[in-house]
Amino acid sequence: MTLIEGRTGAWETVIGLEVHAQVMSDAKLFSGAATAFGAEPNTQVSLVDAAFPGMLPVINRRCVEQAVRTGLGLNAKINLRSVFDRKNYFYPDLPAGYQISQYKDPIVGEGEVTVDLDDGTSRTVRIERLHLEQDAGKSVHDMDPKRTFVDLNRAGVALMEIVSKPDLRSADEAGAYLAKLRSILRYLGTCDGNMEQGSLRADVNVSVRRRVKEGQPGEPLGTRCEIKNLNSIRFIRQAIEHEARRQIEILEDGGTIEQETRLFDPSRGETRAMRSKEEAHDYRYFPDPDLLPLELDPDWVEEMRAGLPELPDAKRARFVADYGLSAGDAATLAADREDADFFEAVAAGRNDPKQAGNWVINEFYGRLNKAGQRRADSPVTAEKLSGLLALIESGEISGRIAKDVFDEMFETGGDAAAIVEAKGLKQISDTGAIEEIVDRLIAENPKQVAQAKEQPKVAGWFVGQVMKATKGQANPAVVNEILKKKL
Ligand code: ADP
Ligand code: MG
Secondary structure (H helix, E strand, C coil), rough: CCCCEEECCCCEEEEEEEEEECCCCCEECCCECCCCCCCCCCCCCCCCCCCCCCCCCCCCCCHHHHHHHHEEEEECCECCECCCEEEEECCCCCEEEEEECCCCCCCCCCEEEECCCCCEEEEEEEEEEEEEEEEECCCEECCCCCEEEEEEECCCCHHHHCECCEEHHHHHHHHHHHHHHHHHHHHHHCCCCCCCCCCCCEEEEEEECCCCCCCCCCCCCCCCEEEECCCCHHHHHHHHHHHHHHHHHHCCCCCCCCEEEEECCCCCCCCEEEEEEECHHCCEEEEEECCCECCCCCCHHHHHHHHHHHHHHHHHCCCHHHHHHCCCHHHHHHCHHHHHHHHHHHHHHCCHHHHHHHHHHHHHHHHHHCCCCHHCCCCCCCHHHHHHHHHCCCCCCCCCCHHHHHHHHHHHCCCCCHHHHHHCCCCCHHHHHHHHHHHHHHHHHHHHHHHHCCCCHHHHHHHHHHHCCCCCCCCCCHHHHHHHHHH
């Protein structure tokens, strides 16, 4: 928790997120139309999506399965009976005049997510519910100076709305929560988490209350404002910070907060009013007469529970226990399923999995990030990286030389052993050869020899000279031993 200092005292920010996650499914929630991103406008629209009279929705089993698996991944209660309601409102990109959603009886009830913060601590954020609903179409305002176009490709695509309790206390915590949620969704394969394409977006509810000290009870929750449709973690953080400051200023000037819906303007970094908050009764929710209540077979749910993959928290714990990784490294590697698989493939057969973790995080991803590349672009496969580490473990090359070999592998896609062989980079562990160099250095540098006898640190200078003479290929352990003996 981070308190914000106002003019009249300290304030706490209270945040709850409503996350819209597009369900990974080839077809829409109630029609067989395709869902692929980037298609020509209005080419993925069935008569149901266009709300032609007399068309009937038919539930897509795949979308239900994805929602249930997500609920299970969020440690949430699965409701074996849920109801689809009509949420009525007018909008040009909503041809039916209502959205099919779930209101009183959602498919998933209360759950929880463990959120990992940058300072190494973690906290639990409670989930209030997850429900299935249709996405709306898109109004396109920038294609013509006078007209607005409507693209219905997205109309009817399945969304999961995941609502958190107001448990988050800072922009950092909200960002970490969304990152964790995205990680879990990707592990489950229920949402691709692509925020630029709008597959994952959030409405952010923010209020503030006075809080004298951390650990002491605050005032009751304040009135909240809801900032709509944010599609990046950076914008979410900026919007929360700006909105909390705005509310604090109003309250400190003796004003009150009006509950309203606001928009975030990324170019100005501020939020502005969009409309006063609508209440549930404004939507005239009622059960959709075209759809029966959704009843799930408990055996089917249990089958899905048993089939869940290992999720990030469990994987991280296993990486610490089985490979001896630090909690931080384990969290970094476990955040993404393919990163985690890559690491395990590198570590397979290695004596020192901790070293493998270091190499994957610092050298491999460090270099990819620098080059602005993704794992798939890299010519260095897990197997090849593992082969390089094998050469370090067997003492054939030093860690220092390994970095040069890795550079070469990264450029040419070559094999570590072949590069070492071709370039003659093998580590020199032959005592005779190193002794020869040491003897010569001792003969040539009597002054340093005298110093080394009094100050053991000067011995380090000799190590450097041996390395220079061998182009970094001398085995440092052997060099140290010989120097100790001879000096
Ligand atoms: P609605 O659907 O009208 O937006 P909900 O009751 O579903 O209302 O709540 C939406 C979100 O607002 C939830 O994520 C909840 O945690 C959050 N929320 C509720 N009260 C507050 C508050 N006082 N401050 C911040 N967030 C809040
Ligand atoms: Mg809302």
